[in-house]
Amino acid sequence: MRPPDGRIIAVCVSGKKGEKKVPVPFVTLVPSLGVDQDAHAGPGHRQVSLLAVESIAKMKAKGLSVGPGDFAENITVEGIDLVALRPGERLRSGEALLEITQIGKECHNRCAIYYQAGDCVMPKEGVFARVLHGGTLRAGDPMVIVD
DSSP states (O other), rough: OOOOEEEEEEEOSSSSSOOOOEEEEEEETTTTEEEEOOOSSSSSSSSSEEEEEHHHHHHHTOOOOOOOTTTOSSSSESSOOOOEEEEEEEETTEEEEOOOOSSOOOOSSHHHHHHHHHSSSSSOOOEEEEEEOOEEEEETOEEEEEE
């Protein structure tokens, strides 16, 4: 049975590493680089970061006032169980094609969110991908797991 389709809630960029990202009207994904105009763009296996809006809701339930981009994710999605994905699986939105490369990440420094809530979802629930085929993404666009 095919997994349910998801949709993009927000697309976000930041001008500097180490800061939260800001939602923008659209982003352009560039193959082998990541999100154009984002401080984290570059070669490697973590070109694009994704987080589910359901993960953000967990932090809101702990009393934090957070939203898309606050965890430094490029793409906030709804309706896709990101942490159930495995490296090598692919996501498509329009022309853009992403390949999952990493689930979670090691945080070397405690972020502001950790200090506010005593926890952060990005190390366990953030997902990273590389761009196989570029395209433009906007909030509201569908995103699907490619068989």
